[in-house]
Amino acid sequence: MKKVLSGIQTSGRLTLGNYIGAIKNFVELQETHESYYMLADLHAITVQQEPAALRSYIEEVALLYVASGLDPDRSTIFLQSSVPSHAEMGWLLTTIAYLGELERMTQFKDKSFGKESVGAGLFTYPALQAADILLYNPDLVPIGEDQKQHVELTRDIGHRFNTRYGELFTLPEPLIQKTGARIMSLDDASKKMSKSSPTPASYILMLDPPEVIRKKVSRAVTDSGREVKYDPATKPEISNLMTIYTHCSNLTFAEIEAKYEGQGYGNFKKDLAEVIVATLLPIQQRYEELRSSGSIYDILRKGAKEAEAVARPVLLEAKKRMGFINL
Numbered sequence: 570m571k572k573v574l575s576g577i578q579t580s581g582r583l584t585l586g587n588y589i590g591a592i593k594n595f596v597e598l599q600e601t602h603e604s605y606y607m608l609a610d611l612h613a614i615t616v617q618q619e620p621a622a623l624r625s626y627i628e629e630v631a632l633l634y635v636a637s638g639l640d641p642d643r644s645t646i647f648l649q650s651s652v653p654s655h656a657e658m659g660w661l662l663t664t665i666a667y668l669g670e671l672e673r674m675t676q677f678k679d680k681s682f683g684k685e686s687v688g689a690g691l692f693t694y695p696a697l698q699a700a701d702i703l704l705y706n707p708d709l710v711p712i713g714e715d716q717k718q719h720v721e722l723t724r725d726i727g728h729r730f731n732t733r734y735g736e737l738f739t740l741p742e743p744l745i746q747k748t749g750a751r752i753m754s755l756d757d758a759s760k761k762m763s764k765s766s767p768t769p770a771s772y773i774l775m776l777d778p779p780e781v782i783r784k785k786v787s788r789a790v791t792d793s794g795r796e797v798k799y800d801p802a803t804k805p806e807i808s809n810l811m812t813i814y815t816h817c818s819n820l821t822f823a824e825i826e827a828k829y830e831g832q833g834y835g836n837f838k839k840d841l842a843e844v845i846v847a848t849l850l851p852i853q854q855r856y857e858e859l860r861s862s863g864s865i866y867d868i869l870r871k872g873a874k875e876a877e878a879v880a881r882p883v884l885l886e887a888k889k890r891m892g893f894i895n896l
């Protein structure tokens with residue numbers, strides 16, 4: 570059985586884009602792979618977080634992981650900060666990452682653009698992300714298209730370590746969905762749907778009530794014309810909505826086109842809202858049940874023990890090869 574590892578930053582509330590682009594895929598992969606799914610809370614603090622908000626985000630992401638179908642008996646679900654090996658390995662790999670590599674990371678450029686001062690963690694965190702991955706020697710890393718550069722850097726750092734100190738790390742491959750890997754904003758299909766957007770109408774939260782979902786979809790930007798057709802080059806807005814539709818239903822793009830032929834966008838958007846509601850409502854109900862039970866903390870404690878049992882031997886071997894004394 571091949572091994573996968575991935576995770577989501579706990580830096581905000583999760584959107585429908587997070588579900589389609591990541592969590593839905595995580596749930597499917599746990600059926601066929603040895604699976605490790607992390608809540609990247611150490612990465613979240615590369616930008617300033619209010620402690621109460623961070624705590625709330627961590628709990629919400631954990632609950633949504635499980636409510637969406639991640640099974641703690643089939644997947645290891647854990648907090649990054651609860652597995653000390655991550656931070657220690659992150660420092661070791663920071664020392665063999667090159668300044669130029671980190672400067673080229675597009676996410677650093679995007680998040681630091683226009684800011685007078687930027688925390689050092691935002692610059693160096695790709696080395697920690699490499700540690701997150703390499704500690705588990707996964708074969709595959711399910712990611713969005715925007716994270717491909719980070720997996721490539723992980724492979725470079727892992728190869729550099731293996732060359733200097735002997736083969737230890739598996740060099741993983743990125744696993745990117747053919748469709749849905751990057752759900753775009755409802756008000757601008759040139760931008761990714763983001764939980765950090767200052768415009769709530771641009772995204773659908775996984776915990777948005779049905780009436781809010783319906784309103785946001787009704788106001789979603791569409792292209793000129795009336796044809797419901799999947800064509801990302803000339804109809805990016807409607808193509809984005811169709812991508813959401815196909816992932817929230819059993820319909821293909823061709824079937825959606827046929828269903829709404831000659832009808833314009835109105836009926837399409839009404840039905841789209843309902844398939845989104847039908848997708849998220851069971852998750853929301855399960856979320857409330859889990860939150861009331863308090864069982865999520867037992868799940869996270871179990872996951873931390875399982876993750877540390879895998880990660881720590883790899884850390885100790887890496888330290889030994891680098892010349893450290895393990896007491």
